[in-house]
Amino acid sequence: MQKVEMKNKEEYKESFFGKNIWITIILLIILYIAIVFLVHYGLRNVEYLFDNYYIIFLITFALLALLLMIIVPDVMKIQGKNKGYEEFLKAIRITKIKPLIRIIGIGILIAGVELTCVLVGSLISEQLHTVAFEWDIKVILGPRSEIYISVIPGIWEEVLFRGITITLLLKKYSEKESILISALLFGFFHNANLINSIYYSDSDIFYHVIGVQFQVMQTFFSGIVYGYLFIKTKSLVPGMIAHCLFNTFVEVFGNVYIEDYISWIWVGVIFVYLALGGAMLFNMGIIKAIYTKFPEKTTISTDEMGEDTVQIAENNN
Numbered sequence: 001m002q003k004v005e006m007k008n009k010e011e012y013k014e015s016f017f018g019k020n021i022w023i024t025i026i027l028l029i030i031l032y033i034a035i036v037f038l039v040h041y042g043l044r045n046v047e048y049l050f051d052n053y054y055i056i057f058l059i060t061f062a063l064l065a066l067l068l069m070i071i072v073p074d075v076m077k078i079q080g081k082n083k084g085y086e087e088f089l090k091a092i093r094i095t096k097i098k099p100l101i102r103i104i105g106i107g108i109l110i111a112g113v114e115l116t117c118v119l120v121g122s123l124i125s126e127q128l129h130t131v132a133f134e135w136d137i138k139v140i141l142g143p144r145s146e147i148y149i150s151v152i153p154g155i156w157e158e159v160l161f162r163g164i165t166i167t168l169l170l171k172k173y174s175e176k177e178s179i180l181i182s183a184l185l186f187g188f189f190h191n192a193n194l195i196n197s198i199y200y201s202d203s204d205i206f207y208h209v210i211g212v213q214f215q216v217m218q219t220f221f222s223g224i225v226y227g228y229l230f231i232k233t234k235s236l237v238p239g240m241i242a243h244c245l246f247n248t249f250v251e252v253f254g255n256v257y258i259e260d261y262i263s264w265i266w267v268g269v270i271f272v273y274l275a276l277g278g279a280m281l282f283n284m285g286i287i288k289a290i291y292t293k294f295p296e297k298t299t300i301s302t303d304e305m306g307e308d309t310v311q312i313a314e315n316n317n
Helices: 002-011 021-043 053-076 085-091 100-128 147-169 175-199 202-233 237-252 261-293 307-316
Strands: 131-134 255-258
Touching (some): 021 053, 021 175, 053 085, 053 147, 100 202, 100 237, 100 261, 147 175, 147 202, 147 237, 175 202, 202 237, 202 261
Antiparallel strands (some): 131 255
């Protein structure tokens, strides 16, 4: 009996990175930022690449895939020293796609609520302030489209901040604490966009810095929704769908023209606290209602989720 227990302990022994979760999380966030900005700003000044954004997209996508889907499971071994790649995929819940219709449907629904609130917020802003919103579907066309870049966060930010970060946080914190901490990290992470300031003239820096802080709050609200969605659905896929759809459509109708600083601040307040704060409350209510009224018939198994993660979640509850 003792030999069996010793064998089990050896089999599920944690790696350095699996045990030291904060070192792992901070390191991965730094590496993620470094890849995105070094590639984006290092290559976009090359004339051919600037005219063909999809190449920058492919390079960035491939490097992030290398970091999060190869280095993390094969080198950092956050799923355990003696566990393989399949266990890593199960642990971050990326392989949980059933029931398929519900998984896809709830992702689309969450994005729809967010986008509806953004639309309402823009209409209110246009009525109250000197603001002009440009809704241009043509932005998705052409080789220089930002749409290529906007898809990346929808996939890899979900893997990093929900799949990996929340899974690691659950080792030490409750579900609610893990969602909140992940959302705080997700919001603060977007301060990296302040690097864009070096590409703006002095007259635009104010707009950019304030805009980034509004983005920090917006992504904090979204992070709570995506984290709650990750926990309730026990799947990473709905969050990926919602995140990708939201980013893509915001790029389509995201051009805002404002004449003065005061209007800029008020528009930010309307968008962040009214539109996206409201979207957060609506979405969390919708998710809770769906999984209360229509619970899944079967609970997730250790084969789908990863044995250690199931045990941790049970202990925290």
